[in-house]
Amino acid sequence: METPQPAAPGGTRAGAVAGRPGPDGTHGAAPWVVRWRSRLLDPVLALLLLLLGLLGTGPASENQPGAVPPDGAAYAAVAVAALVVAVRRRWPRATLAVSALATTAYLVLGHAYGPILVAFIVAVYTVAAYLPVRPAALAAGPALAVLLVHVFFSAGAAPGLVGLVPGAAWVVVPFAVGVTVRLNRDAAARNRSEQARRLADEERLRIAQEVHDVVGHGLAAIHMQAEIALHLMPTQPERAESALTAISRTSKDALDELRVTLAVVRRGDDGGERSPAPGLAQVPALRDRLAGAGLPVTVEISGEPRALPVAVDLAGYRVVQEALTNVLRHAGPATAAVRIRYAPAEVAVEVTDTGRGGAGVGRGVGGSGLAGMRERVTALGGSFDAGPAADGGFRVYASLPVEERS
Structure with missing residues (x-):
């Protein structure tokens, strides 16, 4: 026998929300x-x-x-x-x-x-x-x-x-x-x-993680460039001016990426197109920004680059970005190397540096750094590993399946 909820004032069923099922399985949207x-x-x-x-x-x-x-x-x-x-x-x-x-x-x-x-x-x-x-x-x-x-x-x-x-x-x-x-x-x-x-909480957590990655990376680079500018200002003002220019460029890039990230909150509010989410194709641009911040980075790509699922592409980029940000923050004077390997069933990224090895120097083990990277990768069915490299420095490695999980 049919037993739907009695109609609530305004025509929708009690407990029904527009677009969501009411207590009897019907939808308040109709x-x-x-x-x-x-x-x-x-x-x-x-x-x-x-x-x-x-x-x-x-x-x-x-x-x-x-x-x-x-x-x-x-x-x-x-x-x-x-x-x-x-x-x-x-x-x-x-x-x-x-x-x-x-x-x-x-x-x-x-x-x-x-x-x-x-x-x-x-x-x-x-x-x-x-x-x-x-x-x-x-x-x-x-x-x-x-x-x-x-x-x-x-x-x-x-x-x-x-x-x-x-x-x-x-x-x-x-x-x-x-x-x-x-x-x-x-x-x-x-x-x-x-x-x-629960879905709303997960979405808020995802957005917070995106904001952390964007803002954290940008602020780390800006901090490093500001320290350089302050150090050079009394004796080499022309080089200090270059550091300030780099700060301006880095802050603009970070703000642009932050706008793209926060656009997800407004998605559906208008029909305007949004900039695509960053992916592994933007790693060279990331390398150039970090070089301006005083961190030399080399990028090595093996395999045939190809279009990846959006979630996989974004996760790979964020792992590289967060790993390089940690190098900038915690490794001291160092260089970094990024290796991207495209395979038929997966894409792997590896970031190594020549700085101070070990997680105890603040590599983000207990916060949003390495933990956030691990969550991104495992959520897509991939594997993640981070720790001191055998020949010194620190190593971050992530392998992501190229097919999104259903």
Whole structure:
């Protein structure tokens, strides 16, 4: 039986968010679908129950000796109990009240147990599935009490005490089913909400990681160039001017890349094209910027360069960028070498330097440096390794599969 959430003000279902499933699996983005489904399905269900009642009440009476044959009043009660189901979603309490009175009147008149009880079960189920447990119980309790009147007072053969348990089952069973369905639906809604929050947190973490990589690299280079400028200013102002020019260029490049990174937050707000995310093709430009900051870098490429999945290309570039930034920050006077190897099934990047080896000098093991690189690589199904190189200095190595994980 259908048990969607009751409509909330404004036409969307309770708990539904535009573009996301509501508690019953429908989407708040199309409230008209919800309204029309409710308006069409319940009247159809009511007509089916009416047809069942009109056709099945007579045969049910024939199979129960001692029952009063159905007359006009019996069929009128059957019709009321069935047709009120048409508004069960809008007024569940009223639907149950009317159905309980019609069903009790039918049974008190001595008529046989028959299809009218199906309509009553639907009404009980609706209350339990639509309302919180306490209000639903407060509605179902009086309905049960009214229904059990026929056990002791009936124009036909009254069941007496032996009829209490079967009579109560007509309320207790559909009520329990409805409550179970509602609780499962609420749990599914909470799971969807938690998943949405988790995805949002992951997206914020990804953006924060991108900002860290961009800003951290830019500030490290600017800091180094500023130190050079301050050192040369008194004695060699012309060389200090070159360092200041490098600071200006580095800051502009970092700001441009930061704008591209933050554009993901505004994605979809307008139709304008955004600059592509950086990739391994930009490593030579990165080398040139670092050379201006006082870090000589060599780049060696083996294999045939080719287009890579965006996530793989970006991750490879960020590993190189962060590794070189760490060299600039922590290795002291040093040179660095970048090796990029394109293979049929993977792309590998390696960054080595000739500076102070070891992670204890602040290579970012416990922060966003090496840990962030490792997270990027492993998230794509790759492998990552970082540590002191055998011949001194430090080595960072990452291997990334060229196919994005589904």
